[in-house]
Amino acid sequence: MARSTPLVLAAALFVLCPFVSAQRAAIRQASGRVSNPAAAALGAISPLAPAFLQHEIGGFLDGRSSAGQLKTAVEKAKVSGPGGALARPLAELAPGFSKSAGRAASEEELGEVGARLSALEDLLDGTPCLSTADGLRLKDTLHWVKSGLTSKNQEKLVERARRIAEDLGSTRDAGEAIGDRDIVAAVQSENSSKRAPPEGSLQRYQQRPKVPTRGRFGDIPSPETSAGGVRAPEEIRLPNDARTVERRVFAVHATTFLPADGVMRAGASVLAGDKRTINTDPPSFRPTLHFALGELVQPLEKHSWEDRPYAVVLPLGALKSQLANLNTYDTFILGDLKLLPETIVVVPAGDEGRIPTGVGVETYDKSKETLRQAVDRTIQKYGGWPIRMEHDRSGLDSLATVGGINVNTPEFFGPFLKENPRVSFGGHIQSQLGTAYRFGVAEDAITRMTDGFQGIGPMHDAKQLDFYRKVAEYHLSRLEAELLAAGWPEASMRTFREKHDKARKWLDFIAVDREVQASRGLTLQRAPAQILHKAKSLRGDPAALKAFIENNAGRLREAPQTSSLNHDELVYSLASSPPSEMQDLTRDLVAEGLLTPARMEQLRAWYAFKRAMRIDLARAREEGLIAMMTGALESLSGWERNQGVLGLENRLEQYLDERSTRLNSALELLKVPQIRAAVEDLREFRLPPPERLTLQSLLRVHPMTKGAFRSRGGAGPAARILDTLDPGAARPSHFRSFQEAYSAAITARAGAEHRGKRLKEVATPLRDASSSPTLEGSYTPSFYAQLRSGTFGSINDVWGKLGLQNEFRRKFPSDDDFWRSEKSMAQLYANFSQELLDRRR
Structure with a gap:
């Protein structure tokens, strides 16, 4: 079809065909949820309706909408222009609105309205008749490339070829069908030894810390030359035997005070003989001294150690006799630390006199180097591994990498932990192993x-x-x-x-x-x-x-007379304790009136989930945590059950992140039938089948995130102009976490109205451009105003970006001629594109 059809017609089919294929599929899919009259009403929607529909009501299908919000969505759809065609079908699809006039809608009425709107949305979410393969056949057409519908970028072509393979049976056949040997070769390479791991795998995303690859660090692989992103230790040669870990992993403690007597005190420090206390008068229990591993501790929320002038650096083996807990973000020892000969103290130049004798000294010029840089240099000089941790993260699921390997796991430190059984693995208040x-x-x-x-x-x-x-x-x-x-x-x-x-x-x-x-x-x-x-x-x-x-x-x-306990505080402090301890500590909470029976069941569910995330799922099952979680949810009903499931889902969201080492555990819990059903019932949606449940597949269907994956709205010349000159939106493939996709969905909803106005403007005659300095109803400069002011470059540059510079200049010798045109930017773009296509034929 695409070989003999003009490109403009092909683009039009690309837009219109979803109504044919999607309607048939979705009517079958929705047959149990929506009536035939509702499906028939869809026929009244004009071809331009999808962008407006998704723009106006798409944000109100996330399970949090009130009857008033849904009604507002319908009213907003009753606008002039293409969206006007939505008024009647929407009214027919939402009979619940008339039922609830003058009062709050019942749950049943809201459910009916939501189901009908959801069915309508499904009907509009089809795949285009114009196949990706047909589109790729036109990839060498300058217009097609410049419009953003495809790209000469090899990575994007490989991705397109993979999608085509789903229809044609194999990636190789897809490439050959397109007739592009480069794609075939690239795909074959991708599907060989460098096959991408499954979605949700920790290996999917690439950490790229700056890692030396020469001299003392010759055994650390460079992340720039190795495949697979973050890798498990067994995949490459990073020795993790106990002796190597003791020698190559360095502990770092940043401080404001230097120990004049050579003793760093737990909870206290000494400067030039004058004792400075920390947390001695305020209530405290801290007989420990804390370190980060492999680099200066990263900033966390409102806390930062970047302005500390001094750092104590020493190999992990020197702490072994006092070591209580191991974790790259929070390693701590029990008791005071007497500085040993293995210790290196990093100080600003000129402060060497403060250092006790018998320890190593490294100085740095504060005007040229930060403490963090000086610590990195010191660790490298003395043969340590440069560990790179994440900013503003410190949980057990946080990554810390050496050459692309996540070392912040009990598996990596396994040989060391086996030789030192009293050392826990975890944080100050959360342990995966041990009781620290x-x-x-x-x-x-x-x-x-x-x-x-x-x-x-x-x-x-x-x-x-x-x-x-x-x-x-x-x-x-x-x-x-x-x-x-x-x-x-x-x-x-x-x-x-x-x-x-x-x-x-x-x-x-x-x-x-x-x-x-x-x-x-x-x-x-x-x-x-x-x-x-x-x-x-x-x-x-x-x-x-x-x-x-x-x-x-x-x-x-x-x-005070009120009796209650904060659930978040309870879950946070209880989650490291095994179930027997949790029961000891919470046994009397209901009897004493601190928790209602329902709140106690919610606490049990949330505790079981949080602890399961702190330890591995195998241990969680052995401890009966999955059964505790599902049993607690099943014992609840009505509002209390919804609150329990919502609290569980909120806690789950933080682990739906490719940067979390607990992502796979979180996805596995969503495969548990009782948990799966509870989340689906709460949000009124369906999760992907367990065998196809990945982070990306979840984000695409969850009511709070699916808006991030919808089309930006609009098609044809006007939309391609906006996408080329002012892309503005992140690609869905960039959403590595639930939070990123949720934020993008909110932004998409907020930006849909703005984009609708710009699409309308690009279709306005250029001679009328001066009459609209701002977008309708806002202070944002209009597209034509930005075009005239040079926001996108000169007019000549703009048409060059669109791949139509020669056609533009043949029509308009001067810029003034362009601005006096009776045609719109979109009309000129379509005309110039057709000229280019005709000339190439």
Whole structure:
């Protein structure tokens, strides 16, 4: 067809044919959901309706719309011009609107309206009659290339050929059918040893850290020359035996203070003999000292270490005797650290005199080099691996790569962990292996329950204080027993006991306030600063503290009476604990009125999901977490069930990301029948079949993200002009996460109206251009105004980008002649394209 049909006609068929093929397929698909009159009403929609329809109502099909929003969508579709044809069919397809006039629509009515609108959307989402193969036959036509419908870029051609292969049976046959040997060769190469891994695989996206490939780093492969993106350790030769890891992985601690006596203290530092304390007066339990591995720790949310002047750098093996937890983002030791001969201290030039003797020193010029650059240089100089972590990420699912290999896994550090069984793998408050999470959970509980006594954060009632104190005491007692059983060095245990005693004084302080709440209905929380200061100084003497409170009762606040616990905080702190511990800690929450029975079931579902993401799915099944999750959801009904599923889905979204090492686990959970059905019922959509469920296939159908994959709206010359000169939208292949696609869907909805106005303008005669300096109803410069001002280059350049420069100049010797034309830009583009095609024939 395309060989004998003018290109303009082919483009028109490309637009119109979806109504033929898609209508037949979608009517069959929707036969159980939408009536025949609704399908027949589609025939009244004009050929230009799809762009307007998807523009006006596409954003209201995401399962969150109210009856009012849906009604607004229909009203917006009743516009003049091509969209006017939508008024009658939309009204016929949405009888629920008339039912709900003057009152809120029922769930059944909204469901009917949503189903009909969804069916209509399906009818308009067909594939074009003009095949991709036919389109590629025209790939050498300058007009076709310049219009953006295809490209000479080899990668894009390979992608097109793969799509054609789905119809023709094989990629090779597709290439031969097109008659392009380059495509055949390229596809054969792609389908050989460099075959792309399945979607959803961690290997799909390419990390490209700057990795040296010579000298000491000769055994680290260059990511620029290796295929497959992020790779598993066994795929290339990056030795991970315990001795190599101890020698080549360097720990980095950034600091504001240098230890004058050669001892870096857990929770405290020393500068030139003057002790500077950190978190000693404020409530804290931190007997640990924390490091990043392979580079300076990356900024996280509002926290940054980039302005620290000093860094302590040493090989991981030097920390082995005190090492409590291993993770590239958060490695920590128990106790103070005496700087060893293996230590290198990175300092600004001129500060060498502050360094204790017996350690290595590396200086840097602060006017020419940052601390991060100096640390990287130091690690390279001393033979370490340059590990590259992600900005603003620190979870167990975060990547840290060496030459394209993700090393932030217990598998990579397996040999080292096997030789050091008391070392956990995870973060300060979350462990995938081991129990080091107790340090973080205990500190978190103490911090939360004492916020009100620092004049910050919320006030807690007696029951809430009891719960947080229970959590802190639970983990402190078990942590002490585990440390003693593991035979930690006495120096480390001495630091632990010191911090434990300080934490115990804070717990006793809370116990006194708890008594006062029960007996007097008063609390020290949010008391005047001088009262709090004095009270905290007495926290080691309960009797004196009680007497002080009695004497100052008139200056205290009334104790809060509300009893509730934040679910997110609960899930965050509980998820590292196995189910038996979770049950110990939450057994009395319902009886004490802190959670309703329904909220407790929601908590169980969310806890089970979060823990399953922290550990591997095999262990999750062994612990009964999948059964706990599905059982909790099945025990809920109505609004409580919807809230439970929504909370589960919200937590799931963060792992639907190609940068997450938990992506495959998240997708596997969506294959569990009960979870799958719950999510589908909540959003009123259908997930892809389990065997075809990938990140990309999910994003294309999920109501919150599918809008990112819809056509930008409009076809024909006007749309091709806009796409060529002002692309503006990211390609769907760029959406590597649920959040990226969701943001793009929102942007697409917001931009659809803007694009509709520009399409209309490009079809306006050029002689009328000066009358529209801005787009209708906005302050945005109109397309013609941008064209005249040179936003897209000179007029000559513009037609050059469109591949029609010669045709333009033959018609218009001067730019003034162009602006006086009675034709529109779109008409001229179509005419010039036809001239070019006729001349080539």
